[in-house]
Amino acid sequence: MDLPVEGPISPMLAKLQTEIPAGEGWLYEPKWDGFRSIVFRDGDEVQIWSRQEKPLNRYFPELPAILRASLPERSVVDGEIIVSVDGKLDFDALQLRIHPAASRAEKLSQEIPAGFVAFDLLAIDDRDLMATPFAERRELLEKHLTTTAEVSVTPQTSDLAAARAWLQSDGGIGLEAGLIAKQTDLLYKPKSRAMVKVKKLRTADTVVGGYRLNKAGDGVGALLLGVYDGDVLQYVGHTSSFKAAERRDLLELMRSIEGGESFGKGRSPGGQSRWASAKEDPWIAVEPKLVCEVSFDKMQQERFRHAATFLHWRTDKAPEECTWDQLTA
Template sequence: MDLPIALPIEPMLARPVAALPTGPAMSYEPKWDGYRCVIFRDGDDVELASRGGKTLTRYFPEVVEQARRQLPRRIVVDGELVVVRRVGGRSRLDFDVLGQRIHPAASRIRLLADQTPASFVAFDLLALDDEALLDQPFTTRRRRLVAALAAVAAPMYVTPVTTDLDTARRWFEVFEGAGLDGVIAKPADLGYEPGKRSMFKVKHGRTADVVLAGFRWHKSGPVVGSLLLGLYDDDGVLHHVGVCASFTAARRAELVDELAPLRTTPAEHPWTTGDDSTGQRVPGAPSRWSGGKNLEWEPLRPEWVAEVGYDAMEGDRFRHTARFQRWRTDRDPRSCRYDQLERPVRFDVDDVLAGDPTARS
């Protein structure tokens, strides 16, 4: 490739803040929940680069083809790969389906590319023809991006943007129902700073009371690595909903002794003696994320309750690793049910991709 920006490049990142920042001509965008991707196109040569600089090209052949069809012949554009699922007249992002694409078998990738094709949402322009734009302010890059991609159509999109704070707040509240992750804020004069957390992101934060039902050992030795969490459904079935981790080394060692009285045998644990007909979710099953990772876990009697922080749900489990807050000795484990969770307002991602018709920008 002969472009003014060479592979690889670290995309510009965002640092978390508690509330939407304000400022002269601050721009706000939906925070897409997918795979960060910088597309390099030089004629027929197309490369999809991940946030970590690795290639995504072989995993998304349909996006490569769309880039050749729709993008300018010489361009470097930053954006997000997403999968939109449309069921029952509604649409939302599906991160789980997107993750299935990282697969070693080319035949599997081709099948999924046909069955659940990915879309690309562009949100920054890094280079066009022979011109690098990294030093240009965001407002200039945004204007050039909209002009360069004015003719693109699904499954290629340009993210909506607003400079109106009230609109951004509304996006933060309602777009979660379409599977989006929050809101990104960019100062008007911001240049593109690879690898630096120069943007701002606001994500949803919530807490839940969950049942402690097991743990995994840490790879560093005989100390606790993560706690396995559960919630009961309306029929009294305990489902695995995720883990909490990120303890200090000292705290991992302390947890070994604290949890010792709760340790039990698999034969006495609901996650090893449950009835498959209930659709019970249990830990330890191999997945595309696990690879060769050790998935063994130690059962605990489900008698303790923990309050954890989480940002979003993916189906019936926590989307990311939860954050331990405190023990809730006042709570009965049987009272820790799914019905305590806040469910976002339902919203169609197709409306977001088309641009919010009520937005002022």
């Protein structure tokens, strides 16, 4: 490829806040429930990269043709891969698309085809737009992207009342009940948390560092969760909202990654706290490889005050992305 922006690059990220930023120069977009990705198109060649700078073409064989029909001939576009089932966004179905077998990936592309929502334009023709204000990048994106049934530009508003309405609604299509706020003069800065994210529900991406067995010993009783504070995984609580069959499946998964060290000694499941008791069941450490998103009500003494609710696995995120700052917003 011969584009003014070379790939792969990491996308610009958002910091979590509890209130919608208001004032002059703010633009608001709904938050989508998909896989963040950056697409590079140079003529017939299309490369799709994940937020972790990993290639995604093999998992979504239908997307290159779809994107060629929509994206400018020479361009770099930031956006999100989505899957809809019965007219609703379905993140669990999207995660099924990450399958190592090419034959299975092809079959899934027909059974649960993906689409793409464009957020930002980083390059077009011979122009590198990353140092161009966001408002201008957005205008160029709307002008040059061809909307189809599979590819669209995310809605946007400067109206705070409309933004508040988006925050309370899933838009009728299963949006994540959240907002992304960007300033009109925002330059594109890979990896930086220069945007703002606001969610109706408090959620966190956490790393599974261990588990406890259920009373019968034939399944997982609870997953033990942590986030990184620097390079140390600190325990923040647990989730146990699973059905009986799920507990047995989870036990098989946990046993496949047992061993090693996970949580730091400062805050670990066995440490002294108001949550601990002399009869607390022992826990089993696992390699900190798996990321899951959970919802929670509030933090107390640097832990979830109550058990968190498991939402779904986040196969699109690396463990080191699960940091303490998301819990301090």
